[in-house]
Amino acid sequence: MLDIRFATARSASGAVAVVVPSGSPDAALDLLKLGPADLAECAAFLKDVEHSGSAGTVHTLPRPGRKPSRLLFVGIGDGNEAGWRSAGAALARKARTETSLRVLVPHDTAPEAVRGLAEGLWLASYRFSLADTEPDPLRRVTVALPATGAAIGALEQALEQAKAVVTATVLARDLTNMPSDRKTPAWFAQQVVKAAAGIPGLTVEVREPSHLAAQGFNAILAVGRGAASERGPRLVELSWRPRGAKRHVVLVGKGITFDTGGICIKPTSNMKLMRKDMGGAAAVIGATLAAAAMRLPVRVTALAPLAENALGADAMRPGDVVTHYGGLTSEILNTDAEGRLVLGDAMAYAVRRLRPDVMIDLATLTGAQGVALGKRTAAMYCHSDTLAGTLATAAAAAGESVWRMPLSDDYVDELDGDIADLVNSTDIGAGSLLAALYLREFTGPLRDRWAHFDMSSPAWSDSNDGELAKGATGWGVRTLTRWLETAC
Numbered sequence: 001m002l003d004i005r006f007a008t009a010r011s012a013s014g015a016v017a018v019v020v021p022s023g024s025p026d027a028a029l030d031l032l033k034l035g036p037a038d039l040a041e042c043a044a045f046l047k048d049v050e051h052s053g054s055a056g057t058v059h060t061l062p063r064p065g066r067k068p069s070r071l072l073f074v075g076i077g078d079g080n081e082a083g084w085r086s087a088g089a090a091l092a093r094k095a096r097t098e099t100s101l102r103v104l105v106p107h108d109t110a111p112e113a114v115r116g117l118a119e120g121l122w123l124a125s126y127r128f129s130l131a132d133t134e135p136d137p138l139r140r141v142t143v144a145l146p147a148t149g150a151a152i153g154a155l156e157q158a159l160e161q162a163k164a165v166v167t168a169t170v171l172a173r174d175l176t177n178m179p180s181d182r183k184t185p186a187w188f189a190q191q192v193v194k195a196a197a198g199i200p201g202l203t204v205e206v207r208e209p210s211h212l213a214a215q216g217f218n219a220i221l222a223v224g225r226g227a228a229s230e231r232g233p234r235l236v237e238l239s240w241r242p243r244g245a246k247r248h249v250v251l252v253g254k255g256i257t258f259d260t261g262g263i264c265i266k267p268t269s270n271m272k273l274m275r276k277d278m279g280g281a282a283a284v285i286g287a288t289l290a291a292a293a294m295r296l297p298v299r300v301t302a303l304a305p306l307a308e309n310a311l312g313a314d315a316m317r318p319g320d321v322v323t324h325y326g327g328l329t330s331e332i333l334n335t336d337a338e339g340r341l342v343l344g345d346a347m348a349y350a351v352r353r354l355r356p357d358v359m360i361d362l363a364t365l366t367g368a369q370g371v372a373l374g375k376r377t378a379a380m381y382c383h384s385d386t387l388a389g390t391l392a393t394a395a396a397a398a399g400e401s402v403w404r405m406p407l408s409d410d411y412v413d414e415l416d417g418d419i420a421d422l423v424n425s426t427d428i429g430a431g432s433l434l435a436a437l438y439l440r441e442f443t444g445p446l447r448d449r450w451a452h453f454d455m456s457s458p459a460w461s462d463s464n465d466g467e468l469a470k471g472a473t474g475w476g477v478r479t480l481t482r483w484l485e486t487a488c
Contacts, residue, residue, distance in 0.1 A: 001170070002092075002125055003140045004118050004159065006152060007102075016068040017091050017103045019076045020046075022053040022083075028073055031104040038066075046073060053077065056086035056466065058094045068102075081116035085399050088120020089467040096125070096136040105145050111158035114143065118162035119399070119478075123467035126170060128177040164293035165398075165481050168286035169474035171195060175282040176459065176472030180258035180275040185224070185234040185306035188257060188278065192236050192285055192304070201242050202292050207235040217305075217349070219330065219341040222322045224307030226262060226315025233307035235346065238285055240292045245299040247488050250356035251288065251480060252346045254339040254363035255281030255306035262309050262335030263317055276472060277339070279459035280362035281306065283476030290481040298488035301354055305342035309335070321420045325349050328441060331417040334425035339365050340438050341424060347442040358387065359446050361439065362453045362476045368431035370457035377401040378455035378475065381436040383448045391451055394483035399467065400475060402453070405433065412437050 020028040025046040029039055042061065049059045055077030063069055074091055077083030095101045103117070121141055127133075145155075175183070175191060189206045196202040209232045212221050217235060224233030236255075256277040260266060266274070281304035288302040316322070320332045322341065326348035330341060343361055350359055369379045378395075380402045382388040388404050395402045411430055415438055417423045422441060426434055436452050443450045458475040461468040 001167075002121055002138065004121060005140070005142055006155065006159075007142045007144050014068060015070040015072060015095055015098045015101050017072040017074050017095070017101055019087060019103070019105055020051055020053040020073050021079055022055075022075065022077050024053060025051055027106075031106065042071065051075065055083035056090040058090045060094065076113075079113065081112045081397065082399055084113040084116030085120040085467055088117040089124035090120075092121045092124035092138075093464065096138050099137050100140045100142070101138060102142045102144050105143060107145055109145055109155070111154045114155045115158040115162045117143070118159050119166055120467050122162070122166040123169065124464070124469065126173060126469040128174060128469070128471055130179070161294060164290050165478055167293065168290035168481065169477040171289065172279070172282035172286035172474035172477050173469075173472040175285075176276050176279045176474070178275065180308070183257050183275060183278075184231045185255070185257055185308065186230070186232070188255065188281070188304070188306055189234045189236050192238055195285075195289055196238060199292050201240055202289075203239045203241070205237040207237070209233060216323075216325045217345045219322045219324050219345040220305045220307055222316045222320070223256070223309055223338045223342050226312030227308040227310040228312070231308050231310070233305070236281075236285070236302075236304040236306060238288050238302040238304070240288050240300045242295065242297055242299065245297055247358075248299040248301070248354070248356045249484065249488060250301045250303065250350040250354055250359045251284035252303045252305075252343060252350060252359065252361040253280035253282065253284035254278065254343055254361075254365065255304045256339055256342070257306060257308045259309045259336070259338065260311050262311060262315050262338065264335045265311060266336060273460060276460050277364050278306065279364045279472065279475065280455065283362050283474065283480065286474060286477035287480035287484065290477065291484050294481075294485070296484050296488070298484055300484065301350070301356070303346040303350060305346040307338075307342055309338045324442070326352055326442075328422065329417070329420035330422045330424050331420035333423050337425040337435075339363050340435055343439055344442045347439065351442070351444040351446055356446070357449065359443065359450045360391075360453070360480070362455055364456040364459050365435050365454045366432045366456060369454040372405070372432065373403055373457070375457045375461070377403050378453050378458050379403060379405045379432050380451060380453055381405055381407045381433075382451040383407055387449065387451055390487040391479070391483055394486060395479040397486075398478035398482040400458070400479045402479070405436075407436060407440070408433065415441070
């Protein structure tokens with residue numbers, strides 16, 4: 001992770017970045033302590049490249065034999081947090097071959113600007129590889145500004161907030177990127193135990209197959225039944241319980257460590273990225289760890305139902321009926337609609353045993369979400385205008401995109417089973433909505449205090465894009481953490 005720190009001195013012999021507000025290149029020149037000839041050169045350069053100051057735009061002016069040796073002019077747009085985040089991401093890529101970078105910012109830079117800049121720098125510099133590759137030379141970024149006292153204190157706090165969220169997002173990305181030959185449910189559970197170790201206020205409980213059977217988590221067991229015994233299912237419960245907390249939030253994340261589709265097997269092309277099918281579980285674990293790192297005064301419980309949906313002699317079959325935790329039954333019409341099964345068990349447990357004030361689930365659940373909203377926007381289902389509004393506001397502030405979808409009762413009769421309470425799949429379309437309606441059956445009295453995010457496509461990026469690195473995005477950690485910060 002990049003070392004990002006503050007300093008008041010502005011001289012530098014290496015690369016220096018200067019922020020450029022939208023439509024105001026002269027403001028960037030005011031930050032440079034250079035002689036008239038050098039300033040004239042910079043002004044001519046900005047004019048020549050037509051630098052508009054749009055967020056994330058970078059132009060480099062080489063200055064061989066002089067100090068600084070390179071000037072990077074980076075746009076921050078209107079100067080909101082999103083613009084600073086884009087600037088940080090652009091600098092992380094443009095300066096990756098530098099050994100160090102100094103960023104010049106105005107004296108009145110706000111804490112949210114520093115948070116955005118740091119998040120962009122850290123998230124865009126993320127790399128995941130199991131190969132023995134050399135890291136980027138860029139290891140240190142110094143943010144130079146003439147602020148002291150209370151102002152520095154607020155900026156340092158913003159930097160610590162950014163670090164907590166990024167650390168959690170990086171963990172979620174690492175978990176999701178890990179190939180599934182290594183990423184068994186037991187391995188995932190071990191990573192959570194390691195991440196939570198030694199943090200006051202955090203506890204972890206891991207339920208193994210024997211405990212799941214004894215306690216009635218039959219759907220989690222059914223989904224994991226086709227996998228080898230050493231790859232058996234787990235239920236991870238990670239709890240952050242600070243003293244004096246008056247509100248309890250339960251976060252539930254789908255944790256299918258690999259999804260073949262089961263007996264209703266997927267085509268090869270649809271199976272290639274199924275190591276990401278536990279992105280929801282990674283996100284809720286990450287958000288809970290971030291809440292603990294930031295010492296947020298809200299009780300948070302993350303539930304990660306983990307299973308590998310494999311093809312095997314004992315794999316669940318179409319026509320089977322499973323009895324969920326709490327007693328609801330589901331007839332299996334499609335073994336590739338397994339995520340809602342494990343979520344149903346975990347949500348029913350949360351309602352009956354944990355009694356939260358709010359429950360939110362995240363799941364890489366349907367391809368229909370991507371058809372409707374594309375690669376960057378998650379589908380949100382929620383009956384409460386207030387809860388949906390605060391979650392959407394948090395997502396926008398955090399730099400993640402959501403769109404509220406209708407949670408209509410028009411198709412609810414399609415979920416009625418002939419030999420069970422519910423069917424886990426239908427053939428009428430509206431796949432994302434029907435999955436949400438299915439999950440709603442497990443919310444009990446929390447129906448109006450529950451939100452569901454279908455985030456299958458946003459969990460993965462096919463290329464470097466802004467603060468996203470190619471591969472797992474860790475989608476949801478930033479949204480959930482920002483919501484816990486502001487709404488709880």
